[in-house]
Amino acid sequence: MSTRLEQRRAQHQRYKEDVKEHGKPFFPGAMWHDTVMSLVVVCVIIALASIWYFTSGENPEDAGLLGPRYTEEADAGTTNFIPRPDWYFYFLFYLLRIFKWPDSVILGTVGIPTILLMLMVGLPFFDLRRERRLLRRPVAVVAAILVVLSMGVLTYKGATQEEALGGDATVVADWVDRNNLPASAREGATLFNETGCQQCHVYLGSGSANLGAPDLSDIGSLGGKTEDYFTRYVANPRTFGNNVMPVYGQANGGSLDDQQLGNLAKFLAASKGEG
Ligand code: HEC
Known part of the structure; x- marks a missing residue:
């Protein structure tokens, strides 16, 4: 048997023993945690919604602490509106400008994000080591830094991109x-x-x-x-x-x-x- 497999089995054994010694059972320990946490989140949402509703008035001008209840009606017939995504999609939005229609746009907007997602989903299957110290995981650390950096740059570029707004x-x-x-x-x-x-x-x-x-x-x-x-x-x-x-x-x-x-x-x- 390969030593690698043996090592992995030994690690797994140690893990089992750890759980037995220090672990807590899922029920009721973890379930209780989750229930309390979910209640807190729901209460915060209800509180924010109440603050928004009860501090604002019927008219668009009566903005409360968290913004007005109504704004102007959207005009579905407008022809010079330039749609822009929410900020957390700016990086994808900017990819659309780098990859030009029609040659490479599918690769850029569907291909690259899909490949990255698949790499992430597959990570537990090809990185089997238990090593957690950052200095011992140079590939993972460099990859993470690169992803964060490039998403940051793309988000910034997408946010500051000049649009053909019209009427200029x-x-x-x-x-x-x-x-x-x-x-x-x-x-x-x-x-x-x-x-x-x-x-x-x-x-x-x-x-x-x-x-x-x-x-x-x-x-x-x-x-x-x-x-x-x-x-x-x-x-x-x-x-x-x-x-x-x-x-x-x-x-x-x-x-x-x-x-x-x-x-x-x-x-x-x-x-x-x-x-
Ligand atoms: C949603 C995208 C879109 C918008 C908005 C749009 N066009 Fe076009 N337009 C195209 C495409 C795509 C072609 C090329 C079609 C082809 O080559 O078969 C084209 C072709 C043309 C052509 C033909 C050029 C030629 O070679 O004969 C003219 C002229 C034109 N557009 C004028 C306009 C004008 C004026 C407006 C605004 C009032 C406008 N377009 C808005 C997509 C658009």
């Missing part, structure tokens, strides 16, 4: 300047910036490239794309085989009227890239 006049002014946009295109430029197009499209470096949407900085210089084409395209991308982009034309259930579509089209047709 300086961004539009910058486009007019760099892309030499005529006056007739400015209305459309503002609309483009406010309508949420930059959630998927990049324009002169602003916005984020998502779901395979092209950079539109010089879309007007690519042959055969007229104002009329852009009007019809944005009104209903489905008829052009684009099933990803939202339908914007009011006639098709979207949010933009003909005048707005026309303005957007003027802007897109005038976008010929820098220089």
Whole structure:
């Protein structure tokens, strides 16, 4: 028999003896502990909920110690809202920016976290030593430090990442300047910036490239794309085989009227890239 196995058996034997000597039975010892602890947690939650409820009033302005009872109703029809995850998902959120759609995004957002989770679940099966002293476990310690560090950095980057929030006049002014946009295109430029197009499209470096949407900085210089084409395209991308982009034309259930579509089209047709 290998000495390793013998060692493990001896360790297990020692463990059994330890339990016999110093251990406490699960019932009632541990059960009692758990019951008391659970009660404490439930009481804290009830206490916090009571403080929140009884110190706040009926109106949104009557905020109590723990915030108001109601806030403004959410607007389900908004088009320029940029959804962001809760802070503890920022690291995953930032991975989405490192791994680009569509080539590596599955690897980055599903693959890597899954591999890490599986390593953790499997840990008791491949690390069988009883060694607990940190200095004797360099691999585990370095791995733990690296994971915490990288999650910290990714969380920080995700939290401070600039979003294409829309409605930013300086961004539009910058486009007019760099892309030499005529006056007739400015209305459309503002609309483009406010309508949420930059959630998927990049324009002169602003916005984020998502779901395979092209950079539109010089879309007007690519042959055969007229104002009329852009009007019809944005009104209903489905008829052009684009099933990803939202339908914007009011006639098709979207949010933009003909005048707005026309303005957007003027802007897109005038976008010929820098220089
Ligand atoms: C949810 C993501 C998304 C949003 C939001 C979005 N688009 Fe798109 N758009 C796409 C994708 C993806 C394509 C490319 C489809 C393809 O290549 O088949 C595209 C293509 C286009 C094209 C066609 C370019 C060409 O080569 O003919 C235009 C123009 C365009 N979008 C304009 C807009 C405008 C204007 C808005 C805002 C009013 C907008 N898009 C909002 C995803 C989006």
